[in-house]
Amino acid sequence: MTKNAKMIQLDLEKISLPGLDLERPWMIAGPCSAETEEQVLETATQLSEAGYKIFRAGIWKPRTRPGAFEGVGTLGLPWLKRVKEETGMFVGTEVANANHVFEAIKAGIDILWIGARTTANPFAVQEIADALKGVDLPVLVKNPVNPDLELWIGALERVNQAGIKKLAAIHRGFSTYDKSKYRNHPQWQIPIELKRRIPNLPIICDPSHIGGKSELIYEISQEAMDLNFDGLLVESHRCPAKAWSDASQQVTPTELKEITDKIVLRAPQIGQKPRVTLDQLRREIDKLDDSVLEVLQKRMEISEAIGIYKKENNITILQTRRYDEIMNDRKERGAKLGLSEEFLTALFEDIHQESVARQNKIMNK
Template identity: 70%
Template sequence: MSQLKIEPIRLPGLELKRPIIISGPCSAETEEQTLNTAQQLSDMGVKIFRAGIWKPRTRPGAFEGVGSIGLPWLKRVKEETGMFIGVEVANAHHVYEAIKYGVDIMWIGARTSANPFAVQEVADALKGIDIPVLVKNPVNPDLELWIGAFERLNNAGITQLAAIHRGFSTYDKSEFRNHPQWQIPIELRRRFPEIPIITDPSHIGGKRSLIAEICQEAMDLSFDGLIIETHCNPDKAWSDASQQITPETLKGILDNLVLRRPKIGDTPRNTLDELRKQIDKLDNQLLDILKERMKISEAIGRYKYENNITILQARRYDEIMNDRKAKAESRSLNADFVTEIFESIHEESIRCQSAVMNKELKKKEDN
């Protein structure tokens, strides 16, 4: 495992407490809209203001941000409210412009973090600059690529680092704009517990109705903060209107957020230990069952080889998935969760059968 030198994020005069809240519009559209939103957020106690200046869009023709002309607006926000200001950067020019206008925090977006060349360009531009840099997870669920971005920044001398979990693109139908796939930031936390994780419920949910739920789940997982898109008039926003909320709505979400202790502390440890032992026991049973199932898959592979039958039997696969999904629902289990498990099991079964058939074929060729 690689080692990273991570230092706490430092903002002069601000004591960062969990949850760290970063908020502001998806895009700085006009000076009036930017200042209006910032003032409302400042009045409710938000200390870190975010606004998109350069917006990487999927297709040309969409609003791609006002560009550098919006940076003086952010500087004015800083001067008039005392808030710290943050923007997304995607290349060296963005970095230089942001520094020129006194930006306090930068983050690397999902499309940029997926491109090692782009991350390296940003890292090189940041050499010698002591500033917090946040890294959004890549568009696709690739933890190693995410970690690689941290390593490139660290190698450039950037030590005030944090992760932004904004969910992952998927072809599957989902209630989310970007599926959270919580297990990936959880694994990042396990491997690098010193990296703060800030969840982006706006991009995960893609719609306002999901933001409160995602915020709470992030806090339940003991993540460190939230970056939430907030607009003075979200219905009229020039980009991502459906996932932005008003400052008033944000206040309601934060007021109702339940912050549970990140450590066990004085909870009834014996009860918790006993429950964990039961989980361990069941997990061991699951592993034993999977081992037996794969033995059967290997036997099926040998049978198919001997009888010249193809590995994939689509009709049988459909029958299995429909049956398991129905049985999951009858047991009050999440059908999508169970489907994903059996898809993985089927994929491993195919791999086992293929390995057996290739082995038998090689033996025949050798003889």
């Protein structure tokens, strides 16, 4: 993220739907994919009976590998129309190109969103933005798959410049190579910075894609509400075990009701507009410190493996040339990130000392 980046003012208006004033927390729920007309209608009916007003279902599904279920396509749009007619719910789906936009609008879809893979491609976002000109619908923009805040902001700006004023962001986490309990690591500091940069922008959370597992939905949802997010986009299926896509991260409508009933809503500071609070920032520091500790643990495990190698090959622990290379490289790279030389020297001296101590124990067992 750019240090001390300037705030951005988008031309936005409050998001609402005919007869439904979206108050915090918004709740958008439904299956990852529309599979059959029966599955869509049964799931929507159960969600409607549980009190949910906005139904989501994937019509077009961009998949990582060929051969995976990529959605039923336009065949499923009349199913969503039936949901509106028979339950009174509003309906939303993801669009990935201009044709999707045209087909969704023609079918009377109430809410559109741009997925993470699409947000990562400015050409695709611009194509969608051009197709949205003259349209007065709420449009939600998911964060890109990679943790690039400027790319996320750029997508929001493109859609806003097309005349879409009912605009919001969806935080669905970020891909990471490192192993984590999450499918997509939340990196909460990024949506927090987005809120700082664009204070009038609503942000909702997609706990299903962040967690990747149904048992994490409550925890992530509560955290999003504690950070003053505006709502949740949750995947709910009549029978998650039989879902054609992302089965492990979906819950039944009954389970979703149990989750949302447990969520505690905390008020923003009295007499002030919602903003990032000191407690929220401290929670982010706690999370980042956890990440630092995990990285240090992994680093020490590698140092110990190096110690075993040195012992087996009768090599001295201290390698002065390597130590100098590390110190010079880390100070140079850290300086580009705004970190002082004194801090980096002290930090990596301590890390090196701990590594030497661990290798010394191995060497002298």
